[in-house]
Amino acid sequence: MLNLKTITAGALGLSMLASAAFAETTIRVQSVIPSSADEIVMLKDFAEDVKALTDGEVVIEVLPAGSVVGVQETLDAVDAGLIEGGFAWTHYWSGKHPAAMLFGSPVAGAGVGIDNIAFMSWFLNAGGKELYDQLWKEMGVNVKGFMLQPVGPEALGWFKEPIETMADFRKYRFRTPPGIPGQTYKDIGVASVAMGGGDILPALEKGTIDAAEWCCPKPDSVFGFQKVLKHYYLQGLHQVVVNADLYINGDVYNGLTPLQQKAIEVAANASLMKSMAYRIRENGLALDKLVNEDGVILHDTPADYFTEYMAAANKALETNAADNAFFAEVWQSQKDFARTAVPFWAGAQTSNANLGRAYAAELAGEK
Structure with a gap:
């Protein structure tokens, strides 16, 4: 005969079993940028999706840069x-393997015109993801990576005075990203200085550098570049595609259940689209404020920049492909994809670009 004590003990046992089965796994993720950055807003949104999809079993805790x-x-x-x-950004680790650049920031659209949307097509549907998984093995690190936030093209950057030619550009000490994109600036005679995002504004204020690039109107304005520089150039080649990624320790990832692993993958794929949608609106709002409230002057990038940078970028890509077999494999995959995808995509987007520029000109004429 069952009594209350027996029933209670049985219920407690079942509860303990359930708690063990649904134990929370916390993944502390340290960022390389300040907590105020837009990328952290989107990263936390991704974390909420993972938590919801796993019914609270996997919690991603975002730590600020330098906390550990x-x-x-x-x-x-x-x-x-x-x-x-x-x-x-995976190109941060180009010192470990040069092919990291081809995933984090393929310089000049990998030399074949791949933009951020076309890159996602290569990554998700043309073998890019499998090569990305191989990258960590090539590096020799115990890591599982997930692409989360594609953006591009990034702005050329911020300057004290207008630049009309590359000769003007070469007068400045210019903050660039690390790796091949930054090295390519050095190759065309620009005094390139690589540094982390949080160091850029203090360096501008101290005069350590006197021009800089970071990303796009919204992230740039969050960092406050408009406080010290007023001349902004929106078109750049150095980071036509940029991807911010999540890295999870391999043992931690392998300790998750298959369902939890799939939840992270699904949330990561959703983040690719959500972040692009977020970026377009936020950058548009930010650019409008920069120009109409903050006194920023928007310029078109000098024409000789494109020819000089593109030539140097192609040379850098060819040199690295000759020196490293895996780099050559990844770049060849991107070129094979681009052979058919880029002519279609570029041609299809031309009408959108022309319509958009016409509308922008119309708006400018109304002011």
């Missing part, structure tokens, strides 16, 4: 298990 290790040690810390996860 230095920015440059982020990937190594994930590899070693000091933190469960990291958030950065």
